[in-house]
Amino acid sequence: METGLLHLHNLLRWVILLLLVLSTFNSYTGWKKGRTFSAGDRKIWLFTMIASHLTLLLGLYQWLAGRYGLLSHERPEGVSMMKNPFYRYYQLEHPVNMIIAILLVTLAYGMAKKPLADAVKYKKAFWLFLIALVLILIRMPWPFLPEVGRPLLPGM
Numbered sequence: 001m002e003t004g005l006l007h008l009h010n011l012l013r014w015v016i017l018l019l020l021v022l023s024t025f026n027s028y029t030g031w032k033k034g035r036t037f038s039a040g041d042r043k044i045w046l047f048t049m050i051a052s053h054l055t056l057l058l059g060l061y062q063w064l065a066g067r068y069g070l071l072s073h074e075r076p077e078g079v080s081m082m083k084n085p086f087y088r089y090y091q092l093e094h095p096v097n098m099i100i101a102i103l104l105v106t107l108a109y110g111m112a113k114k115p116l117a118d119a120v121k122y123k124k125a126f127w128l129f130l131i132a133l134v135l136i137l138i139r140m141p142w143p144f145l146p147e148v149g150r151p152l153l154p155g156m
């Protein structure tokens with residue numbers, strides 16, 4: 001089960017990236033073309049938020065109770081989280097950065113429900129989605145990263 005959850009966390013990254021690119025593009029074009037906010041827009045934003053919250057739940061499990069979890073794993077003696085690039089990445093940088101990104105996605109979806117002019121809704125959501133996308137891209141464990149890199153697909 002442990003491996004299955006990590007594989008799912010890995011796979012969901014593609015769902016999030018795809019939906020986040022769509023949401024960023026959709027809010028940008030809505031803003032620039034002066035479109036009326038529609039149920040379709042709201043749905044794309046909602047699915048982006050749901051995918052990110054699912055990944056958050058799986059990530060929280062890995063962070064606390066996974067192989068390198070804060071509560072489940074004991075670091076080798078003399079190895080500190082802050083001084084070791086692997087532990088610093090998986091126990092601090094990746095989780096904290098991704099939680100901030102998911103918070104931004106949640107705020108962006110919140111724009112759909114706010115009583116704002118459509119242009120303002122699109123504009124605010126666009127910036128929030130864009131920053132979330134950048135944060136996710138820069139703290140993804142891409143395979144080319146030394147020490148922390150992971151495969152593009154689970155089990156590769």
Ligand code: HEM
Pocket residue numbers: 006007009010012013016052055056058059060062063066067068090091094095096098099101136140141150151153154155
């Ligand atoms: C958009 C959000 C996120 C994305 C795209 C993402 C992506 C990934 C990927 C691709 C891996 C490598 C999986 C593998 O080895 O096959 C990973 C590992 C990990 N993620 Fe995330 N993650 C996200 C959010 C989070 C959050 C919010 C947390 C914690 C609260 C978290 C904690 C972890 C941990 C602890 C690992 C290492 C697990 C292990 O090696 O045993 N992630 N993440």
